Amino acid sequence: MRKFGGIFTAIAVAGLLVAIAVTPADATPKHVYVRTRAFDGLWSVSIFTRDGPCAPSYRYPARIVGGHVMQAENDFNYEINGVVVRNGGISVTVSSGGQSATGYGRLSRSRGAGWWRAAGGQCSGTWSASRRG
Amino acid sequence: MTSTPRWYVYTATALLAAALLVPSAVRFAAAPAAAQSVSGPATTAAGPHRNTRGRAGNAPTKPPVVAAQPRQLPPRIPFTAADAAAAAIPGMPDARFWAASETDFNNALPAQPGPWLLLSSGGEDGAFGAGLLNGLSESGHRPDYTVVTGVSTGALMAPFAFAGPRYDGALRDAYTKITAADIFEAGGTGESFADSWPLKDLIAKQITPALLADVAAAQRSGRRLFVITTDLDAQRSVVWNMGAIAVHGGDAALNLFRTVLLASSAIPGGFPPVLIDVEANGKHFAEMHVDGGVGGQFFVAPAALMASTSDYRLPATQLYVVVNSGLEPDFQVVERSTPAILAQAVGAAVKVDTRLMLDRTYVAAKRSGVDFNVATIPMGFRAPSRGPFDPEYMGALFQAGYELGKSATPFSNEPPPYPGRPALQSPDTDKAGANR
Numbered sequence: 001m002r003k004f005g006g007i008f009t010a011i012a013v014a015g016l017l018v019a020i021a022v023t024p025a026d027a028t029p030k031h032v033y034v035r036t037r038a039f040d041g042l043w044s045v046s047i048f049t050r051d052g053p054c055a056p057s058y059r060y061p062a063r064i065v066g067g068h069v070m071q072a073e074n075d076f077n078y079e080i081n082g083v084v085v086r087n088g089g090i091s092v093t094v095s096s097g098g099q100s101a102t103g104y105g106r107l108s109r110s111r112g113a114g115w116w117r118a119a120g121g122q123c124s125g126t127w128s129a130s131r132r133g
Numbered sequence: 134m135t136s137t138p139r140w141y142v143y144t145a146t147a148l149l150a151a152a153l154l155v156p157s158a159v160r161f162a163a164a165p166a167a168a169q170s171v172s173g174p175a176t177t178a179a180g181p182h183r184n185t186r187g188r189a190g191n192a193p194t195k196p197p198v199v200a201a202q203p204r205q206l207p208p209r210i211p212f213t214a215a216d217a218a219a220a221a222i223p224g225m226p227d228a229r230f231w232a233a234s235e236t237d238f239n240n241a242l243p244a245q246p247g248p249w250l251l252l253s254s255g256g257e258d259g260a261f262g263a264g265l266l267n268g269l270s271e272s273g274h275r276p277d278y279t280v281v282t283g284v285s286t287g288a289l290m291a292p293f294a295f296a297g298p299r300y301d302g303a304l305r306d307a308y309t310k311i312t313a314a315d316i317f318e319a320g321g322t323g324e325s326f327a328d329s330w331p332l333k334d335l336i337a338k339q340i341t342p343a344l345l346a347d348v349a350a351a352q353r354s355g356r357r358l359f360v361i362t363t364d365l366d367a368q369r370s371v372v373w374n375m376g377a378i379a380v381h382g383g384d385a386a387l388n389l390f391r392t393v394l395l396a397s398s399a400i401p402g403g404f405p406p407v408l409i410d411v412e413a414n415g416k417h418f419a420e421m422h423v424d425g426g427v428g429g430q431f432f433v434a435p436a437a438l439m440a441s442t443s444d445y446r447l448p449a450t451q452l453y454v455v456v457n458s459g460l461e462p463d464f465q466v467v468e469r470s471t472p473a474i475l476a477q478a479v480g481a482a483v484k485v486d487t488r489l490m491l492d493r494t495y496v497a498a499k500r501s502g503v504d505f506n507v508a509t510i511p512m513g514f515r516a517p518s519r520g521p522f523d524p525e526y527m528g529a530l531f532q533a534g535y536e537l538g539k540s541a542t543p544f545s546n547e548p549p550p551y552p553g554r555p556a557l558q559s560p561d562t563d564k565a566g567a568n569r
């Protein structure tokens with residue numbers, strides 16, 4: 001089927017997002033909800049669609065500065081915003097063209113992984129990340 | 134109606150569109166267009182801050198203004214046209230020659246005529262050629278090609294094809310077990326819409342010292358492996374004698390071998406160009422190389438020797454052209470965006486170029502008394518693609534190539550017929566639906 005429309009978008013958007021999360025099961029003491037510089041640097045994020053007709057995979061760069069997740073390169077076509085906290089929990093939303101997707105997960109010193117879901121729920125999947133600088 | 138994901142368009146499409154060499158670019162470009170007409174997720178321009186609130190704790194405050202800065206690229210070392218004309222790879226003077234050089238081409242050829250395998254551009258559609266070669270091995274109808282040439286994706290598969298059927302498994306995996314994340318990273322580099330460092334890493338894994346040694350052994354036995362890049366500074370095609378490079382051995386040869394493959398598939402505008410260190414007149418500088426498809430979708434011989442006015446006879450016994458792309462017009466309702474228009478236009482140009490090259494090659498073969506053979510993606514092949522380098526799509530295309538390779542008639546003795554007027558009833562109802 002070629003009617004991927006928004007879905008396609010969603011994955012694309014979602015792709016950018018790395019997110020993490022501190023899920024209820026993950027309940028962490030409040031003091032860890034503090035941004036950290038431990039993960040600052042350039043990261044590469046690969047996203048994989050597990051459910052939904054979105055693109056099977058994509059890879060995006062992201063930069064973490066002072067615990068904020070943001071675009072690695074200037075590109076006005078999309079926006080990445082997120083935060084990393086002291087225990088590595090990360091949450092990121094990517095927005096583009098009025099659409100968005102959110103991801104959650106956890107970073108370690110040089111790697112990370114988690115899951116994502118597009119706003120609207122057409123697609124969801126997993127992501128992995130590796131530090132590149 | 135959903136909004137068009139412009140950033141997606143600009144990365145994926147531009148990247149694939151520029152894809153002279155990626156006919157399927159048109160297919161990807163269609164996705165954003167479809168997005169305009171299909172309901173997508175509710176889009177309330179969710180504020181990113183709002184979306185993160187309550188998960189990782191405190192909502193992020195306004196991001197620091199430090200963010201992304203334009204990538205600063207170092208200036209290039211200046212050089213002259215005379216320097217470019219004399220440039221050579223330090224320590225490997227036999228590594229390459231201009232594609233226009235008839236003398237160098239003839240000197241580089243094997244001493245004895247034999248079957249030539251010519252592998253075209255085509256991006257992910259290289260899965261077709263990979264499947265075809267596996268099928269030919271299976272049927273026992275695959276000769277030891279005395280010359281193998283590769284352009285773009287054809288260059289990536291050429292070393293495996295050249296080294297023989299024992300690399301069929303590696304070739305299959307290279308086209309059926311990869312995803313877009315293994316090929317490129319979205320985001321501008323200052324020279325391109327995407328970064329090909331994942332492909333560079335992938336090539337480093339696939340082109341092993343053992344493969345290099347096997348290529349060197351074949352070179353010593355008299356066979357030849359040529360890969361084509363485009364020297365953007367000179368606006369000329371370059372033929373890399375990969376066997377000669379392999380014979381040099383060692384890290385320098387291995388690195389150059391890998392670098393040439395990356396350069397041959399460096400879709401201009403999509404992927405960054407590849408700078409190759411050279412030396413001329415005592416001066417060291419770097420040439421800028423991009424996809425070999427800029428100079429033609431496959432390579433047989435210097436253009437002057439292929440001309441209809443030439444009386445040159447190709448020193449081959451058979452020509453086997455593998456076209457890793459569709460040749461039929463691909464209907465799309467084109468989105469009103471620069472990349473989408475570029476994608477559809479370039480896609481059309483590539484098909485025209487490929488057909489003209491096939492026609493010219495057919496004439497040259499007949500003139501030379503050489504058997505002409507061409508394999509193309511079967512007209513009836515249709516598989517859904519969810520995006521760039523979709524493993525399921527590539528797997529289906531590999532299988533189609535494999536079945537054709539195993540068949541009694543994997544090759545046609547004439548170029549495929551030109552398309553007639555558009556059919557009144559499209560066989561691709563999905564596509565029609567997407568455009569409603």
